Amino acid sequence: MQSRLLFLSLTLLAGLAFQVRSAELGVLAPVMVDGKPQERAAPDGAMVPVVTRVTSGPLFEKLQHEAREGFTASMLALDERAQRMSGQAQVSPTWLYLSLEDGGFPRFGFWLQDGKQVRFVGEHYVDLVVDEDTVANGGFEEIFAHEQGHVLLRRLLPALPDGYSRTPHAALAVTDRVTAFDEGFAMHFQALARLLTRNEQLRLEDDGLTGKPFLPYWASHTDRTWRLEGTRRNSFVQLQVPLPGEPDAILARDHSTLFDTGRLKSGDQMMASEGVVSTVCYRWLAPGEGTTAALLERYGQLFTALKALDKTALKPDSPVLINLLQAYAAQYPAQGKQALRVFVETTYGSTVDPAMARQTEALAARGIVGDMEGFVTQLKPARAALAKLIEDTTPARLDAALSAPIWLYGDGPAGNSKDEGIAFDLNTAEREGLQVLPGIDAATAERIVAERRAHGPYASLAAVSSRLSLSPATTAALQSLHGAAERAGPYVRR
Numbered sequence: 001m002q003s004r005l006l007f008l009s010l011t012l013l014a015g016l017a018f019q020v021r022s023a024e025l026g027v028l029a030p031v032m033v034d035g036k037p038q039e040r041a042a043p044d045g046a047m048v049p050v051v052t053r054v055t056s057g058p059l060f061e062k063l064q065h066e067a068r069e070g071f072t073a074s075m076l077a078l079d080e081r082a083q084r085m086s087g088q089a090q091v092s093p094t095w096l097y098l099s100l101e102d103g104g105f106p107r108f109g110f111w112l113q114d115g116k117q118v119r120f121v122g123e124h125y126v127d128l129v130v131d132e133d134t135v136a137n138g139g140f141e142e143i144f145a146h147e148q149g150h151v152l153l154r155r156l157l158p159a160l161p162d163g164y165s166r167t168p169h170a171a172l173a174v175t176d177r178v179t180a181f182d183e184g185f186a187m188h189f190q191a192l193a194r195l196l197t198r199n200e201q202l203r204l205e206d207d208g209l210t211g212k213p214f215l216p217y218w219a220s221h222t223d224r225t226w227r228l229e230g231t232r233r234n235s236f237v238q239l240q241v242p243l244p245g246e247p248d249a250i251l252a253r254d255h256s257t258l259f260d261t262g263r264l265k266s267g268d269q270m271m272a273s274e275g276v277v278s279t280v281c282y283r284w285l286a287p288g289e290g291t292t293a294a295l296l297e298r299y300g301q302l303f304t305a306l307k308a309l310d311k312t313a314l315k316p317d318s319p320v321l322i323n324l325l326q327a328y329a330a331q332y333p334a335q336g337k338q339a340l341r342v343f344v345e346t347t348y349g350s351t352v353d354p355a356m357a358r359q360t361e362a363l364a365a366r367g368i369v370g371d372m373e374g375f376v377t378q379l380k381p382a383r384a385a386l387a388k389l390i391e392d393t394t395p396a397r398l399d400a401a402l403s404a405p406i407w408l409y410g411d412g413p414a415g416n417s418k419d420e421g422i423a424f425d426l427n428t429a430e431r432e433g434l435q436v437l438p439g440i441d442a443a444t445a446e447r448i449v450a451e452r453r454a455h456g457p458y459a460s461l462a463a464v465s466s467r468l469s470l471s472p473a474t475t476a477a478l479q480s481l482h483g484a485a486e487r488a489g490p491y492v493r494r
């Protein structure tokens with residue numbers, strides 16, 4: 001009996017040891033010739049870096065300490081799990097390429113120089129600018145978690161297509177459903193890193209006790225701030241107000257940190273917002289124990305759903321977040337019910353039933369002006385309506401209120417080349433974007449947006465023309481822009 005108990009105990013311990021095993025953090029540096037990083041064509045023709053492996057030095061030691069003791073250790077464990085679930089027979093290092101400039105994205109493939117030998121390594125890695133200060137202050141921990149989130153997706157959901165939007169992705173921008181999912185999924189790991197950080201400097205910054213004057217006003221710092229605060233506050237479900245004084249109308253909307261707390265984005269806009277995707281993922285996956293073992297259990301289930309989703313025929317306009325929730329609910333019905341609750345509560349049911357969104361806005365209109373009687377009168381019915389919507393929502397109904405995107409493509413106001421064109425979905429674009437497309441004036445753009453907001457998304461170009469009684473010339477312009485979008489196709493982001 002004692003022997004059997006000892007065997008069971010050892011078996012359990014062995015299982016736990018496997019559960020928290022992490023991939024190694026492999027550090028790569030560029031091979032320099034005449035002061036320039038070297039690149040070489042990969043087998044598929046793409047230019048990739050020529051690198052050597054770093055195995056010593058102050059920065060290397062700090063990175064390895066972070067890989068053992070910081071939140072990065074949890075990300076490495078998740079990567080080990082993702083590698084195994086993706087079918088890799090042998091776990092590879094989690095690769096980090098120490099870029100000299102312009103880092104901060106996932107890549108695939110590099111030439112590894114080892115003495116006189118150079119061999120191609122066809123593996124995913126994070127390209128990131130890193131120094132000892134960013135490791136010490138927690139900046140590396142946070143941004144690496146984001147970029148590694150992209151790598152996890154590429155391991156588990158390689159069938160993820162490209163979307164149509166050419167808009168530079170940003171926490172505050174509306175792009176397309178695929179881009180928003182890719183970026184929003186990665187973005188939620190930043191908030192998770194802040195939540196679970198073991199870095200005192202990063203925790204002090206997160207608590208608002210440290211900060212450098214003027215730097216918060218730079219665009220990348222603003223975007224980083226809102227990736228975190230917007231996710232935590234669920235700000236991204238609100239419509240944005242264009243920044244006053246900004247002459248570029250599109251930048252004024254896409255970079256705006258001014259949220260209209262009385263109006264919600266539509267369900268279509270929410271699914272094209274990386275901030276909304278980040279918030280849903282964070283509220284869904286962050287609650288619970290923050291140990292590596294607990295994260296592996298939660299994210300292991302998510303990884304199973306991603307693998308199931310990878311077997312489906314995703315399209316450039318697929319609502320990927322909703323598709324993932326549906327796959328997750330099919331695999332884990334009990335947990336899936338809670339995930340659906342989080343989604344509907346976070347989005348105020350905007351992808352399921354627009355009536356709930358309108359009721360929410362009516363309540364908000366009373367609340368933001370301090371009308372206590374009006375707010376209290378509407379609060380109980382709103383709560384009851386939301387509870388009923390949650391109860392009635394099945395996985396199949398999650399996208400009931402979504403439209404089919406109608407993409408328009410043009411060169412833009414500055415006469416950009418075709419490769420630098422702009423693309424907007426008629427069912428998510430605001431007037432600032434539409435009015436810069438050839439053949440759409442400011443008044444028509446305003447009418448399109450106002451009518452869409454009042455009566456719902458457009459089912460087709462014919463519906464747009466009919467509902468707005470557009471002139472033959474404007475209808476022809478829309479048809480031409482739509483045809484150009486179909487010819488241009490999805491946009492391959494770096």
